[in-house]
Amino acid sequence: MNGRHSLALTVVDDDDVAADQQQQYLTFRLGEESYALGLLSVKEIIEYGGVTQVPMMPGFVRGVINLRGRVVPVIDLANRLRAESASVTRRTCIVIVEVANDGEAQDMGIIVDAVSQVVDIPPQSVEPGPSFGAKVRADFIAGMGKLDEGFVIMLDIDRVLAGEDMAAVNDMKAAG
Amino acid sequence: MNLEPALEAFFAEADELLTRMEESLLQLESEPDNDELINDIFRAAHTIKGTAGVFGFDDVVHFTHEVESVLDRVRDGQMQVSNDVIGLLLRNKDHIGALVRAVAEKRELDAAQRAEGEAQMAALLALLGKQPDKPAATAVVAASADVSRSESAVSDSCANENWHLSIRFGADVLRGGMDPLSFIRYLCTLGEIVHLDTLFDALPQWLQLDPESCYLGFEIDFRSEASKAEIEGVFEFVRDECVLHIIPPRSQISEYISVLRALPEDELKLGEMLVLSGALTRAELDRGLSLQSEAASAVSAEGDGGPSAAPPQLGEILIESGAVGAGVVDAALVKQKQVKDTKAQEARSLRIDADKLDQLIELVGELVVASAGVQNVAQMLAQAQLTEASEVLTRLVEEVRDQALSLRMVQIGATFQRFQRVVRDVSRELGKDIELQISGGETDLDKTVVERIGDPLMHLVRNSMDHGIEATEVRLAAGKPARAKVMLNAYHEAGSIVIDVADDGGGLNRQKILRKAIERGLVAEDAQLSEREIDRLIFAPGFSTADQVSNLSGRGVGMDVVRRDIEALRGTVDIDTEPGKGTRIRIRLPLTLAxxxxxxxxxxxxxxxxxxxxxxxxxxxxxxxxxxxxxxxxxxxxxxxxxxxxxxxxxxxxxxxxxxxxxxxxxxxxxxxxxxxxxxxxxxxxxxxxxxxxxxxxxxxxxxxxxxxxxxxxxxxDVAGLMKMAGSTGMTAAGITEMQGQNSREMSAPS
The missing domain is CATH 2.40.50.180 (CheA-289, Domain 4)
Structure with missing residues (x-):
C-alpha cells in the first residue's frame, strides 16, 4: 500500500528533475560561434584522439573511435554545420551524444573546439531561430538561447545527426 | 501469479510439437505402416491439447480434441491412413498453429481462418462419424506384429501354461547337508508339480560313484501363481552350487513384454530392465554379468588375435544360459533403444534465452580483444615467462571462443525439412510431380543466418518449382523422367557455407530473359552481354520472365529480394544454368557473423x-x-x-x-x-x-x-565488395552499369 504511494511521489520527483534538466544545456565553441546542446542528450565528454578514418565517407564523418569496446562514429560538427573543417587543438573534445535514429538510440561523437559550461536556459529566454541569415542550416536550429554574454545557437541534435539525412548525403557522394 | 514465462514455454513447445507433427505426417505418407510415426503425431497433438487445457485455451483444446480422436482411430487401426487423411491432418496442424498463434498474439482468428477451422472440423467429424464400418488398418497389424513375433519365438521352448524348472544339483549339495528332495517338497508349497523327470545321466560308473556326492538333476513342469523370484527363492540355499533355469510359462512372457513396454522411460541397463519386469532375477543377472566380464577378459586376453572379437552381449549370455527367453530380451532391447533415443534427444537440447547467449558471445568477444592486448604487451616486453603465459591464455581464449560460437551453431537440416511440406503442397498446386532431395542437413551454421536464410530459400525453391521445372508433358517429350527433382544441399567450403538450390528443369531461357530485360528497360537494346551477365539479370530489381503472374511467383520481386537478403548476411548468390538440364543457384554465406x-x-x-x-x-x-x-x-x-x-x-x-x-x-x-x-x-x-x-x-x-x-x-x-567495386569501374556493358546504378540507389534508400 505504502509502495504505491511512494512510487507516485518518485514519479513526481522524476518529473521535476527531468524538467530541470530539460532547461539545462551544454554550451561549446566552434570557431567563433557558441552553440548549446540539450544536456539530456549528452552522455559524456572525452579528449580528442584515437579516431580511425573511414574511407569513402563525406568530409563531416571524421571516422570511428573505440568507446570502451564500442565502435562510435565521430562527426566533424564544424564541417556538418558550416562546411569548414575544424583544426585539432589542445582543447578539442569529442562530445558523446545519444541521438534517436528511427526510434533506436544511437551513440555518436561530435567534435567541438572547446566545451564551455552547463547553463540553464528557461523556455522564456529562447527565441526562435532566424529563418535565414545564420551560417547554420535553419532546420538544425532549435532556437536561440539568450544568455548574459549574448545568444547561443541551440542545436536540434537529432536532426543534425539524423541517420537518414546523413545516409542520403553519403549516397549522393557514393553515386556521384 | 505471473504465467507469462510458462505461456512463452507453451508457445515455443507448441511450435516444436507442430513442426514434429508435420515431419511425421509427411513421413507417414511414404510409410503408412509405421505406427511409431502415428504415435508421435498423436503424442504431439495430445501434449498440445493437454497444455492448452491447463491454460484454458478452449478453442485449441476443442479443435485439437477432434484431431486427436481421429488420430486415436488411426492408431487403433480403425481408420486407414490415406493421403486424404494425411492431407486433412496437415491442414489441421496448420489450423492448430493458427489457433495457438492467435492466442499468443491475443487476437481473434480472422474470418478466413474461422471458416477454414469450421470446414476442417466438419471434415474431422465426418471422418469420425462413418468410422465403424472401416476394417482394421494395416497399421495395427504392424503394431502387434513384433509382440506376436517375440511371443512365437519363445513358444517353442515353453508351449504350455506351466513354469519349466530345470535344475542340476551340484556335487557337494549332500555334503553341505542339503537334501534335494526337501527343496522339491518346499517347491510344492508354492504350486503344483505337474510333471517331474529325474535326470541321472550324470551318474558315473558304479566304481567311481561317491555316495556322498549328488549327481541328480530334475526337469519340472510347475504350475504356480508365484513370481520367478519366489520360485528361485526356493533354491536359495543351493543357488551357488546348482545350475538352475527357470523358464516362465507362455502367458508370463507376454506379460514380461508388456511390463517392459510399460516401464518408465528411465535409462536402464538391459539387465536391470529384465529384473524390473520380473523376467530375470537379480541373482541371474549378477551371474550373467560375471559371465560377461569373464568372457570380456578372455577376449581381451586373446586380444592381439582379433580385434573383431567383441565381448558377448549380456542379452546373448542370458539367452544362452537360458535365464530368459529370446523374445523377452528382444523386447527389452527394443525398449532400451527407444529410451536411449528419446533420452539422447532430450539431452541434446537445452533451451536458453537467445539474449543470454548473445551476451555471452559479446563477452567472449571482449575477452578475445583483451587477450590480444595482453599478447601485444607480452611481445613488446619480450619476457619469456610472460610470453609463454600469454600464449597459453590466447590458446584457451581461442577455444572458449570456438565453443561459445558453436553454441550459436545449428544444423540447417530443420530448415531444409520445412521445405518437404512446401514442395508437397506447391507441386500439387502446380500439377507437377516434384520430389525434394535434401543433403548436407547436418551442416552447421550460425543461428542468425539460419533464421534469416529461410525466406530467400523459400523464394528460390518456389521459383525453381514454378519457373524451373517444366510441365510433365514437356519433360516426357524431352526424355526426362516425369518426376522432377528439386535439390537442397549444404556444405562447408573455404570458410563459408554454401547452400545449393538446384532443379533438373528446363534451365534459364536466355533469349527470353534478355528480351524481357530490354522490354523493362533494364538493359540497353544494343547491349552485348555475356551468358553469365544475362543469367545474373534475373537478380535485377523489377525483373520477371513469367508471362503470367501466378500466385506463387512472377511478381518480379523475388530474386531481387533474395539477392538483397543474402547480401545483407554478407553472402553472395550465384547462378549456374544449362538449358534443358536445369539450374543451380549457389548461395555462399559466412560461417558466423561474430x-x-x-x-x-x-x-x-x-x-x-x-x-x-x-x-x-x-x-x-x-x-x-x-x-x-x-x-x-x-x-x-x-x-x-x-x-x-x-x-x-x-x-x-x-x-x-x-x-x-x-x-x-x-x-x-x-x-x-x-x-x-x-x-x-x-x-x-x-x-x-x-x-x-x-x-x-x-x-x-x-x-x-x-x-x-x-x-x-x-x-x-569486404573482399567481395572491393572486387565488385573494382570490377564495375572496368565494366563496359552499358546495361550492367545501369543496373548496378539502380541497385545502389535502391539499396541505400532509407527503409
Missing part, C-alpha cells in the same frame, strides 16, 4: 583486416616487377594473370606509397582471385566483428570494424 580469424595489413598508419579464409598467399611487390605491375594493373603470378587493386587508391588515402616495396595479398572469392596491394603485412589476429552502424550502411568495400589489442579500431575489408 568473430573471424583476421589478417591485418597496413597502409600508412591505418590498418585493415582481411578474413584469413579468403587469403591464398602474400607476395612481395618490389623492383622492376612492381613497376611493371603498376603500369599494367595486373601481376604475372606463375603464368596466371592476377588483377591488382591498390587499396591506397581505392580508399583515397592521402599519403605517398612507400619507396622500396609494397605487398600483395592474394585473395580468392568463389572462382575469382585478385591481389590487394598494401604497404605492410602485420600478421594474424582474432577479430571480433563490430558493425559500423547505420551511418556507414552504404559504404562499400568495408564490412565492419574491429578493435585491436591496442584499442585502435581497424576496418574489416
Amino acid at each position: 568473430i573471424i580469424d583476421g589478417f591485418r595489413v597496413g597502409i600508412d598508419k591505418a590498418s585493415f583486416v582481411l578474413p584469413v579464409d579468403m587469403i591464398v598467399e602474400c607476395v612481395e611487390l618490389a623492383g622492376s616487377i612492381r613497376d611493371a605491375a603498376r603500369s599494367r594493373g595486373y601481376l604475372d603470378m606463375r603464368g596466371e594473370v592476377l588483377p591488382l587493386l591498390w587499396l591506397r587508391e581505392v580508399f583515397d588515402i592521402d599519403s605517398p606509397a612507400p619507396e622500396r616495396r609494397e605487398n600483395v595479398v592474394v585473395v580468392h572469392f568463389g572462382q575469382t582471385k585478385a591481389g590487394i596491394v598494401v604497404d605492410q603485412l602485420m600478421g594474424e589476429h582474432q577479430t571480433v566483428i563490430r558493425p559500423l552502424g547505420k551511418l556507414f550502411s552504404a559504404l562499400r568495400g568495408v564490412s565492419g570494424s574491429t578493435i585491436l589489442g591496442s584499442g585502435e579500431i581497424a576496418l574489416i575489408l
Whole structure:
C-alpha cells in the first residue's frame, strides 16, 4: 500500500528533475560561434584522439573511435554545420551524444573546439531561430538561447545527426 | 501469479510439437505402416491439447480434441491412413498453429481462418462419424506384429501354461547337508508339480560313484501363481552350487513384454530392465554379468588375435544360459533403444534465452580483444615467462571462443525439412510431380543466418518449382523422367557455407530473359552481354520472365529480394544454368557473423583486416616487377594473370606509397582471385566483428570494424565488395552499369 504511494511521489520527483534538466544545456565553441546542446542528450565528454578514418565517407564523418569496446562514429560538427573543417587543438573534445535514429538510440561523437559550461536556459529566454541569415542550416536550429554574454545557437541534435539525412548525403557522394 | 514465462514455454513447445507433427505426417505418407510415426503425431497433438487445457485455451483444446480422436482411430487401426487423411491432418496442424498463434498474439482468428477451422472440423467429424464400418488398418497389424513375433519365438521352448524348472544339483549339495528332495517338497508349497523327470545321466560308473556326492538333476513342469523370484527363492540355499533355469510359462512372457513396454522411460541397463519386469532375477543377472566380464577378459586376453572379437552381449549370455527367453530380451532391447533415443534427444537440447547467449558471445568477444592486448604487451616486453603465459591464455581464449560460437551453431537440416511440406503442397498446386532431395542437413551454421536464410530459400525453391521445372508433358517429350527433382544441399567450403538450390528443369531461357530485360528497360537494346551477365539479370530489381503472374511467383520481386537478403548476411548468390538440364543457384554465406580469424595489413598508419579464409598467399611487390605491375594493373603470378587493386587508391588515402616495396595479398572469392596491394603485412589476429552502424550502411568495400589489442579500431575489408567495386569501374556493358546504378540507389534508400 505504502509502495504505491511512494512510487507516485518518485514519479513526481522524476518529473521535476527531468524538467530541470530539460532547461539545462551544454554550451561549446566552434570557431567563433557558441552553440548549446540539450544536456539530456549528452552522455559524456572525452579528449580528442584515437579516431580511425573511414574511407569513402563525406568530409563531416571524421571516422570511428573505440568507446570502451564500442565502435562510435565521430562527426566533424564544424564541417556538418558550416562546411569548414575544424583544426585539432589542445582543447578539442569529442562530445558523446545519444541521438534517436528511427526510434533506436544511437551513440555518436561530435567534435567541438572547446566545451564551455552547463547553463540553464528557461523556455522564456529562447527565441526562435532566424529563418535565414545564420551560417547554420535553419532546420538544425532549435532556437536561440539568450544568455548574459549574448545568444547561443541551440542545436536540434537529432536532426543534425539524423541517420537518414546523413545516409542520403553519403549516397549522393557514393553515386556521384 | 505471473504465467507469462510458462505461456512463452507453451508457445515455443507448441511450435516444436507442430513442426514434429508435420515431419511425421509427411513421413507417414511414404510409410503408412509405421505406427511409431502415428504415435508421435498423436503424442504431439495430445501434449498440445493437454497444455492448452491447463491454460484454458478452449478453442485449441476443442479443435485439437477432434484431431486427436481421429488420430486415436488411426492408431487403433480403425481408420486407414490415406493421403486424404494425411492431407486433412496437415491442414489441421496448420489450423492448430493458427489457433495457438492467435492466442499468443491475443487476437481473434480472422474470418478466413474461422471458416477454414469450421470446414476442417466438419471434415474431422465426418471422418469420425462413418468410422465403424472401416476394417482394421494395416497399421495395427504392424503394431502387434513384433509382440506376436517375440511371443512365437519363445513358444517353442515353453508351449504350455506351466513354469519349466530345470535344475542340476551340484556335487557337494549332500555334503553341505542339503537334501534335494526337501527343496522339491518346499517347491510344492508354492504350486503344483505337474510333471517331474529325474535326470541321472550324470551318474558315473558304479566304481567311481561317491555316495556322498549328488549327481541328480530334475526337469519340472510347475504350475504356480508365484513370481520367478519366489520360485528361485526356493533354491536359495543351493543357488551357488546348482545350475538352475527357470523358464516362465507362455502367458508370463507376454506379460514380461508388456511390463517392459510399460516401464518408465528411465535409462536402464538391459539387465536391470529384465529384473524390473520380473523376467530375470537379480541373482541371474549378477551371474550373467560375471559371465560377461569373464568372457570380456578372455577376449581381451586373446586380444592381439582379433580385434573383431567383441565381448558377448549380456542379452546373448542370458539367452544362452537360458535365464530368459529370446523374445523377452528382444523386447527389452527394443525398449532400451527407444529410451536411449528419446533420452539422447532430450539431452541434446537445452533451451536458453537467445539474449543470454548473445551476451555471452559479446563477452567472449571482449575477452578475445583483451587477450590480444595482453599478447601485444607480452611481445613488446619480450619476457619469456610472460610470453609463454600469454600464449597459453590466447590458446584457451581461442577455444572458449570456438565453443561459445558453436553454441550459436545449428544444423540447417530443420530448415531444409520445412521445405518437404512446401514442395508437397506447391507441386500439387502446380500439377507437377516434384520430389525434394535434401543433403548436407547436418551442416552447421550460425543461428542468425539460419533464421534469416529461410525466406530467400523459400523464394528460390518456389521459383525453381514454378519457373524451373517444366510441365510433365514437356519433360516426357524431352526424355526426362516425369518426376522432377528439386535439390537442397549444404556444405562447408573455404570458410563459408554454401547452400545449393538446384532443379533438373528446363534451365534459364536466355533469349527470353534478355528480351524481357530490354522490354523493362533494364538493359540497353544494343547491349552485348555475356551468358553469365544475362543469367545474373534475373537478380535485377523489377525483373520477371513469367508471362503470367501466378500466385506463387512472377511478381518480379523475388530474386531481387533474395539477392538483397543474402547480401545483407554478407553472402553472395550465384547462378549456374544449362538449358534443358536445369539450374543451380549457389548461395555462399559466412560461417558466423561474430568473430573471424583476421589478417591485418597496413597502409600508412591505418590498418585493415582481411578474413584469413579468403587469403591464398602474400607476395612481395618490389623492383622492376612492381613497376611493371603498376603500369599494367595486373601481376604475372606463375603464368596466371592476377588483377591488382591498390587499396591506397581505392580508399583515397592521402599519403605517398612507400619507396622500396609494397605487398600483395592474394585473395580468392568463389572462382575469382585478385591481389590487394598494401604497404605492410602485420600478421594474424582474432577479430571480433563490430558493425559500423547505420551511418556507414552504404559504404562499400568495408564490412565492419574491429578493435585491436591496442584499442585502435581497424576496418574489416569486404573482399567481395572491393572486387565488385573494382570490377564495375572496368565494366563496359552499358546495361550492367545501369543496373548496378539502380541497385545502389535502391539499396541505400532509407527503409
